[in-house]
Amino acid sequence: MKTLKHYIFISLLLLVFSCNVSPKPIDYGSDGCHFCKMTIVDKVHAAEIVTKKGKVYMFDATECMINFRKDFDTSEIELYLSNNYTEPEALIDATEATFLISKNIPSPMGAFLSAFKNETNAKEFQAEKGGDLYTWEELLAKFKD
Template identity: 30%
Template sequence: MILAACSSKEPRDINSATDVCEVCNMSVSSEEHAAQIVMDNGDYTVFDDLGCLMEFMMDADASEIGGAFVKDASENKWLNIEKATYVYSEGNWTPMNYGVLAFDSKKSAENWIEKEGMGKLLSYDDLQGFEWGVHH
């Protein structure tokens, strides 16, 4: 499930009034947890939670994906999912309760863990083997 890291595809803004998650069909109302895939043909597929995006990618044809992005948990910016650093904790609130947050750097993720007093660092590779069922 390797994506084109040098892809020229860019994420689009989320429209919380009309965007619906491709996997769970919930509205994408918590934009700070949004994720999206840009297909090679220019179509966009949006998700309300990183876990929904990862579940979608398990069955997707990787050759059709131009890029995949997730919102940074500490800043309002899009991150390439392959380059982000992740923090998992049962205590992390996300729309579908997967508990995985994205950060632009390992240092940002470590700072968040220190501030919150909880969490486990994960890389994009770690997400491949992560158990993506709804977490409690």
Template identity: 30%
Template sequence: MKKWSMAFALMLGIFLLVGCGQKKYTPQAINEDVDVCVICNMQVKDDAFATQIVTKDGKNLKFDDIGCMNEWKQKNGVDHIGMDYVRDYNDKEWIQFSKATYVYDSSFRTPMAYGIISFKVKKSAEDFVHEQGTGQILSADELSNHTWQQSKDMMDMHMEEGMDGDMHEDMNMDHNGTN
């Protein structure tokens, strides 16, 4: 009986050490003065479209649009990712990529014209689609089959607006779908 107690205590100790030793991958705050997208080198705004990856070695990679984050994943694979984050469209809270619900429509104005908006609660995504009168609800798994094409019309409009530092402000849609 004493041997079983010692074995149980040893196993419990190992379990606690392993559980407590797991690395946490937490997102960093956006600093608009210095943060630029790893893919397109545009300023990352502290808004609902910002995304980030925390690599297993603790490096934070920031993106101005979920499409840029996807492009990084396609080029680099997912083996180096500790955690990936998107932001809730309503309150800008960081959410794990795999736990968010997404809404896509090519007419949605996002920084790099991918037209994908993220929500922490599926009901909020459904409400958004209802309010906008358009949009396709997608899970993180369904995004793996998404075409990831930028809207040509949106990109042309971005070019017409010019590539100045205020472009991000012009491209962010408010909750009524207007600027």
């Protein structure tokens, strides 16, 4: 009987710790985009989705992540992450980011979309490169078409 309780306890511990809901580092040059299947190489435009169960989907651009959402149960998504344009490889919360669409900053899939951790940085690049700023919700509405 003690053995059965031991196995149940161990099983519960494994279940709790196996559902780690956190981002994974992107292996640039090796990992592929879950949406378009291209190899992820751009260190300032990549993105990730992490589900509530801890499954990670990687993308070569924020626009691929947004397009992926259209055919996915979004209620299962815990985290939306985009690379911070001013800090290569650093993933930031896309729902809190400010986005710039500027024809003067190319992105992998041609949407000219870059994410910034704060609005101040986004406005600095907008002043230099032109373009329009968006919140996460505004960006989703724009890509809904």
